[in-house]
Structure formats: structure tokens, C-alpha cells
Amino acid sequence: MEEESSKESSRVHNEKAIDQYLRNLIKSPERRLTGFTESARWGRIDLVKEFLAQGVEVDATDEYGRTALILAASGGQLDVMQLLIDEGADVNFQEPESQTTPLLALLRSLHSESIYYSGVQLLIDFGAETTPQDSDGWTAVDWAKSRIREGRIDQDFLQEFERQSEPSGKAL
Template identity: 35%
Template sequence: MTQPEMSFTPEQITVLFIDAARNGENDLVKQFLEAGMPADCADSRGYTPLIVATYNDQLDTACLLLDSGADPNGTDAKGATALSGVAFKGYEAIARMLLDRGAEIDRANHAGRTPLMFAIMFGRQGMARLLLDRGADPDLRDAEGLSARDLAHRQGLGSLLAETPAP
């Protein structure tokens, strides 16, 4: 008996590639890349392999994707970058690597929120310090007119920005 031929749509192949990145399956990620999958392909929500890998704490996979041409400033459908996701999650090692590889520290999403804002909103003090030390601007404002400095005061984290003078 012969096996039925398996056929996948381009969307299904993209999902499989992104799942491999999410799970840190580097051998499989390499196979997708070698087969010609673009490092910055995106699913229906705009998630790229790099965004998903970094959000799931897959440092080695993220490095592999960046080495293969992934854009450290690529965005999802909401305008969020990989750095925004790791700022929210608190993955400092990945944030350092992304910044070292060209991620824009103050790149805001469609709502005007920067990685520093996400770090502060979710109580990631170590991440906020890292971003501030790397030059994040605590006074940029989101679509609601709030800055990271405002958010820090609301969260009781005003001391976090005490060393950073207001304009």
C-alpha cells in the first residue's frame, strides 16, 4: 500500500516553521531556512519566528534566526518587536543580545508603547534598569499620553527612574 502524498499550504508551512522556533528546535529551524523559508516570514498575526522564539526564551534559536537575516526590528500586526516581548517577559539575556544585534531600544508599537513601558507595566525592574542603562527614553509618550516615567510612578516604581532626570 502506498502512502498518501502529504501536501501543506504555504500558511501551514509557515506555522510549522514558527512552531519550531517557539520550541527551540534549532535543527528543524535550520532545515526550514536551508529549504528557503524567509527568516522573517510571518503568520496571520504577524508573528515572525524571531518574535516567537524570543518571547519563549529561546536565545540560541534567536541567534540562529538573526544570523540567517531575521530583522531585529521586525514587528507583529500590533507593531510590537521582539524587544517589546522580552521586555514584557523579563528575559534580560535576550534583550541584551537583541540590542547588541541592532534592535531599536525605543521602537514603539501601534499604541505608542515602548519596551521600557512594557517592562515597567509588568514590574520587570531588572529589565527596566537594563533598558535605561542602554539609553531608553523614559519620557516618550504613548497614544494615551503616558510616559514610562508616569507608569513607574503609578506602579510605585518611581525610584527606578530617580537617577534619570526628567526633561
């Protein structure tokens, strides 16, 4: 019991430290973009809204060429993804080096099946293309197949996703 209490205390302390770090970046014009993209990654929708209100461009890239939407997708942050899309984020943006799109970032990262399902549906509903390849030549369908092998999504999800990936596909 004492160990659980210690772990919870440590988790709360870490969350507070991350929150303070991100809030400090709002005040630093030269670090504002880092704060914006990291807030998206950590699911801090309140801070993402603050950065947008401060004039950060929704599709601005960090030093690695990643947009906030790519990082939110990688982190499985569905609420942040929705906000960024509503603000006009490009659902088909590809990182220059890795060629990762938001859809590829979502499927490349480890999430629960519900995150995959909801995130894929959100991105496709807003026009995400399923055919772009990352720098290793993998498409979104390839990544979905790898998640089946890992037991993270089921065959029905893949079949529906593949159907959606076809030009005349239906919604998931």
C-alpha cells in the same frame, strides 16, 4: 504529590510543544518573523540567535508592529533584551498603534522587582528615553508609579527612576 507530578509533566509537555513550534518557524520563510518575535517573548535566546543568523532584521516588526525587543521586554526576558540591544535593536522604537516602547512594555507588564530594576537599568544604559507616552498618555514614570500602588516596586526604586528620568540624572 500525584497532582504536582501531573502539573510538572504538563509544563514540560507545553515547553516541548512551544519549542517544536518555534523551531518549525525557522524553516518557514513566510513565518520566520513570527518565530523570531515569539522566540524573544518566550526567552529562547538560542532561537533568537538562529533567526538573526538566518538574516531576520533585529528591528523587524510583527503584524502588530511590535519588535522582538518590545516583546522580550514585555516578557521580562533580560538575556534576550541584552542580545537584541547588542545586535543594534532600537531601544526607543515605538509601536505605531499603541506607541509602546521597550521601556513602556517592560513597565506595563507584571514582573518581579528585580526584573523591573535590571530591565529599566539595561534600557536606560543604552539610551532609552523615559518621556515617550503610550496611546493612553502614560509615560514610563506613570507606569512605575502604578507598580508601586500594586506593591511590585518600592518607593526607593521610583525615586531613583525619576532621578534617572531627569536630563542630568544618574544611573539607577
